[in-house]
């Protein structure tokens with residue numbers, strides 16, 4: 499087993515073509531596909547040890563601990579080894595150190611879904627600390643068209659997540675940087691377009707048992723553009739998605755927008 503390729507990692511194409519609109523694009527997934535393990539596990543878990551990761555509000559321990567037990571049980575049931583982890587760490591921090599995914603805990607408090615804890619080591623251009631304690635809508639305040647496009651509201655969808663539900667969605671961007679964490683301003687110049695990175699977030703949502711909390715996981719996949727080019731359907735979808743990006747979204751996905759023309763040219767060149 500090597501690192502997962504796009505067809506192994508994703509149930510559907512991550513690129514939405516046609517007239518642009520943010521969409522929920524939620525799909526039901528099987529229990530076996532909640533978390534993803536591949537040959538990069540050791541390297542990714544080592545990378546997680548480098549940074550400060552856990553953020554948490556007082557009161558988030560109980561649901562975080564239940565989530566930790568849920569993850570441990572899921573791994574043990576599949577005969578996947580558990581790394582030794584300092585059990586004095588906050589349970590959300592322990593969750594993050596068991597799996598390649600980043601993980602956020604959303605709790606339903608006073609009619610809102612709030613980010614109460616998270617282990618986010620590999621953010622895609624966002625600062626987890628600044629989002630702690632914010633509601634789902636406020637977390638998304640930098641995202642243009644979020645309020646207009648996503649109706650009914652994602653928070654209403656969160657209300658409807660039942661104990662049995664397990665769902666996934668994806669987001670994507672282009673970057674010249676192959677690192678897992680993209681929290682800093684990185685000015686990397688990549689002269690070879692085939693090595694530019696298509697970065698896909700596979701996100702999952704599920705209830706934490708016996709709680710008013712939802713676990714939101716984010717798995718980062720990074721594929722050099724040549725991998726996408728070798729998959730004709732994905733390459734076509736990516737070109738379509740780039741062509742459909744409206745100006746206001748280009749202003750938000752700045753690196754994607756900067757690389758867009760080069761990427762389209764490379765993917766459209768059949769030689």
Ligand code: HEM
Nearest residue numbers: 520521522602604613624637638640641648652669670714
């Ligand atoms: C429930 C369904 C959700 C939907 C439909 C949704 C949708 C989106 C969309 C459309 C974006 C714009 C970026 C992109 O896709 O390229 C985004 C960004 C983001 N989402 Fe969500 N999201 C959801 C859940 C969550 C949850 C539970 C969290 C919890 C932490 C979260 C955290 C973020 C963050 C931090 C960003 C980046 C915001 C920034 O640029 O500051 N999302 N989301």
